Amino acid sequence: MPSADRPIIIDVEASGFGSASYPIEIGLALDDGHKYCALILPEPGWTHWDAEAERIHRIPRDVLEAYGRPGRAVAETLNELLASRTVYSDGWVVDKPWLTTLFHATRTPMHFHVSPLELILSETQMACWHHVKDAVAASMDLSRHRASHDAWIIQETYRRTRSVARSA
Secondary structure (H helix, E strand, C coil), X not given: CCCCCCCCEEEEEECCCCCCCCEEEEEEECCCCCEEEEEXXXXXXXXXXXXXXXXXXXXXXXXXXXXXXXXXXXXXXXXXXXXXXXXXXXXXXXXXXXHHHHHHHCCCCCCCEEEEHHHHCCHHHHHHHHHHHHHHHHHCCCCXXXXXXXXXXXXXXXXXXXXXXXXX
């Protein structure tokens, strides 16, 4: 059951950090508690690869080529899961352009809205955010870094900081 205490969170991993980068993995933490994650097969012309970015996301390009889903299929799935809804990102300034890159490259209209997480955080939540997020991440036993795990950590941090804000 969807909950106002559980906003939909999106996280995007990319091939690098600059304007030539493109999305390689998208993860969601949905408002009903489910998660979605997809590796993205690079589109023709998506050749930029940054070794520093790979050190962070730990997804080699050959893994994308072997296991990535076509970008159009990922875009269509996102539209199905998120139709007419707002999703939130803690890295909106980069996640939104990467999503735009995906939808533009696949000639797929985006049927959902992406908004900065900060727009729904109170000052109290912001003040305790990093401490709570570190505790949430430490409580997880993750053997692999995945965008859906990052999205869930952000969602759970939101829930816990909202609880702190309510009792303040």
